[in-house]
Amino acid sequence: MGDTNFFAGVVQILEAPKQHYINSSFTVTVARAAIPLKYGKIQLIHLNFWGFLSKNSYKRNDYILVEGYLSLRDELPRSIFRPASKQVTITALKVRPFFLYLNYDFRHV
Amino acid sequence: MAFFDKSVIIRGIYYGIVKIFFETMARIFGYPNNPGMPIDPKRTFFGSSEEEFRANLPVRYNRWPPVQRPHSFTEMIFGHMPKPLALPKQFYTTKDEGFYNFYIVNFSNIFFLPDFVSRFIQLRFGICTDTRAIEGLRELLFISLVVFTQMLSFRIALTWFLTINPYAFPWYYFSWSIDWAEELFTGFMPSLLGLNIGAPLMFALIGVIADSLNNLVLTMPYLPSEADRLKVSFKGKIRHVLVFHYLPTLWYQYPIPNHLREFWYYKRPDILEYMKAMYAGLDINFSPDFA
Numbered sequence: 001m002g003d004t005n006f007f008a009g010v011v012q013i014l015e016a017p018k019q020h021y022i023n024s025s026f027t028v029t030v031a032r033a034a035i036p037l038k039y040g041k042i043q044l045i046h047l048n049f050w051g052f053l054s055k056n057s058y059k060r061n062d063y064i065l066v067e068g069y070l071s072l073r074d075e076l077p078r079s080i081f082r083p084a085s086k087q088v089t090i091t092a093l094k095v096r097p098f099f100l101y102l103n104y105d106f107r108h109v
Numbered sequence: 110m111a112f113f114d115k116s117v118i119i120r121g122i123y124y125g126i127v128k129i130f131f132e133t134m135a136r137i138f139g140y141p142n143n144p145g146m147p148i149d150p151k152r153t154f155f156g157s158s159e160e161e162f163r164a165n166l167p168v169r170y171n172r173w174p175p176v177q178r179p180h181s182f183t184e185m186i187f188g189h190m191p192k193p194l195a196l197p198k199q200f201y202t203t204k205d206e207g208f209y210n211f212y213i214v215n216f217s218n219i220f221f222l223p224d225f226v227s228r229f230i231q232l233r234f235g236i237c238t239d240t241r242a243i244e245g246l247r248e249l250l251f252i253s254l255v256v257f258t259q260m261l262s263f264r265i266a267l268t269w270f271l272t273i274n275p276y277a278f279p280w281y282y283f284s285w286s287i288d289w290a291e292e293l294f295t296g297f298m299p300s301l302l303g304l305n306i307g308a309p310l311m312f313a314l315i316g317v318i319a320d321s322l323n324n325l326v327l328t329m330p331y332l333p334s335e336a337d338r339l340k341v342s343f344k345g346k347i348r349h350v351l352v353f354h355y356l357p358t359l360w361y362q363y364p365i366p367n368h369l370r371e372f373w374y375y376k377r378p379d380i381l382e383y384m385k386a387m388y389a390g391l392d393i394n395f396s397p398d399f400a
Contacts, residue, residue, distance in 0.1 A: 014391070015355050016205055032355060044358050061390030087334055101390050 007090050008067045010098050011035055011045065016060050029054035033066075033090075046073075046089045053092055061101035067094040166217035166349060169196070171323045191255040193247055194323045207387070208380050209238060209330060210354040212339075219324045221333035228332060231359055237330045237366050247322055254319045258312065260287055265308060330357045356388065370397040 017031035029049040034042040047066065049056060058064055072086040132140060171194045179185040196219055200211045213219075222230075230236055236243060264287040267275050275284045294307035328335075331353040339352050373381040374397045384395045 012390075014361070014388075034361065042361055044361060060387075 003069070005069045005071070006067075007070050009035060009065070010063055011047065011066050011090075013047070013058055013060055013062050013064065014044070017047075017049075017056075017058060019054060026051070027054040029056070031058075043088070046087055048089060048091045049095065050091065053095055056095060058095075058097070059101065062097065063099040063101075065094075065096040065098045066090060066092050068092040163217055166215055168218050169216040169324060171320060173320075191252055193251040193319075195244070195247075196324065196326050198326075206354040207356060207383070209357070210352070212341075212350045212352045213326060215338070215349040215351050216324070219326050220321070221326050221328060224332050224334050227328065228359065231329055232363060235366050235368065237369050240327045240329045243327055243329075247325065251319055251322050254315050254322075257290075258315050261290070261308065261311065264288075264291075328353055330359065332358055356384075360393065361391070364394060367398050370395060373397075 011033040014032045014034055017029045019027055019029045021027050031047045031049075033045050033047045035045060036042055068090045071089045071091065073089050135145070175189065175192075175194060177189060179189070184190075196213055196216075198211045198213055200209075202208050203210065221227075230243065234242075260283075264275070264284065267273055267280065267283075273280060275281065290311060291305075291307055294311050295305060298307050298310055300306065326333075335353055335358055336351040337354065339350050340347050341350050342348075370381075373384070373395065381395055384393075388395075
């Protein structure tokens with residue numbers, strides 16, 4: 001630890017992760033996830049898996065243990081109040097499964 | 110936009126003067142051979158800095174007055190009603206992303222409401238997917254600004270007719286409705302070389318506000334910070350777009366508005382079924398409250 005940008009915790013993947021190809025051998029997987037804070041309250045984050053970590057098979061609703069670093073991104077061209085409109089992105093360095101969602105409904109996917 | 114185009118020339122002249130001044134000063138310290146203190150490298154993102162990315166975005170120009178295409182006889186005779194030229198939102202539906210996704214073309218001069226304002230509007234006023242109320246407010250503000258500009262120019266035109274006394278009976282109602290603003294601006298900006306620059310300044314300010322209203326993007330039911338920056342190929346050209354997709358953040362964090370859930374239940378059961386299947390693992394209520 002020792003870094004304010006360090007993050008380690010359980011997150012829940014909210015939407016099906018999407019794999020993007022930077023070139024023929026390099027991929028990045030992007031997924032939206034939530035940090036469960038307390039009952040009924042969540043913080044939405046963007047998860048980035050680079051390189052070999054991107055070749056995982058985590059699906060929607062899986063809980064995973066993530067160790068990585070935080071960054072705040074400002075995707076918008078201009079905003080009156082800049083700090084209020086930033087996205088939280090976590091780039092994963094280590095990923096482990098925590099609780100995988102098994103009652104997965106395949107009818108609609 | 111016309112005000113900005115004019116100001117660019119003045120800015121260029123000013124920059125030139127400042128550049129000459131600094132170069133003359135630096136030449137005393139041996140400027141071309143001695144470049145001075147090193148500057149911190151700019152923050153980079155995928156090879157190009159944020160500033161570079163924003164500088165390369167196209168600027169959205171709104172032609173004013175817009176192209177006249179009358180659709181009725183009243184429009185043919187009296188001309189168009191002024192309307193804000195909002196940035197079009199392209200809605201789309203996919204199996205993965207859901208039903209309420211949309212994207213907009215990214216320009217460097219569009220702007221959004223701050224997150225907390227957008228959240229406040231959505232939670233307190235129950236405005237979710239249907240933003241007609243806010244768009245109506247924007248249109249009202251825009252039309253009133255345009256009408257005020259017309260009144261102002263008419264007030265200035267009145268001073269050319271010496272036979273008309275703007276402080277006599279039929280006209281003084283009109284003068285009263287305008288002069289307060291001119292007095293306000295004259296208070297801020299005293300006349301320069303005997304010339305009152307309050308009125309031109311007011312025109313410029315109203316123009317800037319009206320143009321900003323054109324470029325304001327409403328992102329309901331999403332929050333502005335949820336934008337995803339993407340590149341798409343459109344007619345052989347690469348365009349930068351901002352995509353708002355998946356389930357909106359507010360629907361995760363707060364209950365979905367009941368009228369929307371009722372709408373799904375009664376009119377669009379396919380959306381309800383999709384939401385229930387797609388977000389089964391989460392603690393979100395998609396069914397309406399039967400009070």
